[in-house]
Amino acid sequence: MKPKKRIQEMTFAALLTAIAILIPSIMPIKLIIPPASYTLGSHVPLFLAMFISPWVAAFVILASSLGFFMAGYPIVIVFRAFSHIIFGCLGALYLKRFPQTIENHKSSLIFNFVLGVIHALGEVIACVIFYSVTGEDFQKLFYILFVLVGFGTIVHSMIDYVIALTIFKSIRKIR
Template sequence: MYEMKNKKILQLVVAGVLCAVGLVIPMFMPKIVLGPMSFTLASHVAIFLAMFISPAVAVAVCIGTTLGFFLTTPLIIALRAASHIVFAIIGALLIKKIPSIIEKPASSMVFNGGLALVHAACEVAVVSPFFMAGYMFKPEQLETGYLMSVLVLVGGGTLLHSLIDYTIAAVLWKPLRVAMPDVAQLRE
């Protein structure tokens, strides 16, 4: 009983720290702005690290960071953040079921690609109604059309951004799990 209570407390603390990291990174990391999209380097790293730990931590970090975005950013950005729960849950459950999926380079690359596709599809699904309604898009962005503004910039940009952030998280995860074995064991 005592061990389970400690595990829950550790999950809560780790989720809180990763939420803080997920909210602080966009404040300090470089941004690339292309039309209707902005990409902040490493902005998904906290979510990927949470996903590597456990489904519960992944969900908590997605909810925590989304709440932060709802308080500090335009609606479309906050909703894009909310969509992260989809790829985070899928990824965390797959890792729980097949832990080796992130251990071997080939399977990790395929896993990363699949998650990036889900991530991009979710963000396109969030942004599409805003585009169709002409809401929160500048006239010149609407003129470039759905293909360029939403599918290429949002979908393709998110795909690339997700691939990069996952890779950063995977590189960080290796030394973190050695330095903090209790956190790495939360997955079990």
């Protein structure tokens, strides 16, 4: 990797890390119904990092998890934030191999939906693991896990992806 490109990636990683840590604390639009939480824009730094490289995505995801922890969110939500490592790294690796995906509207939409489903599965699994050690009744949690966390995550993820893609394409035009 060329030194200039490496420095640019490190700079983007630092900026996106700072934003990922701050969003859980300062974003005014958020809805928290543990284990579900919807903070508008919380995935935007992650998606932007994913468009840059897999290592930037992994670093920003870890920082985002730290941000949710420092903001005082319930630990199950911090676990959900950490579960982003799965879809974030898979998405970044896919985009590294097929960068043209985000250029075509149809392929980008399909990519967004598939990523949203993987994202939701990761978060539901994080919740199931968390609640399996707490002794909660899974029948009571079915609605929360599969509707609020599962379906809600797909919608939230897809909205944040579109926001991030719009920002990424705008910045790329300026560069």
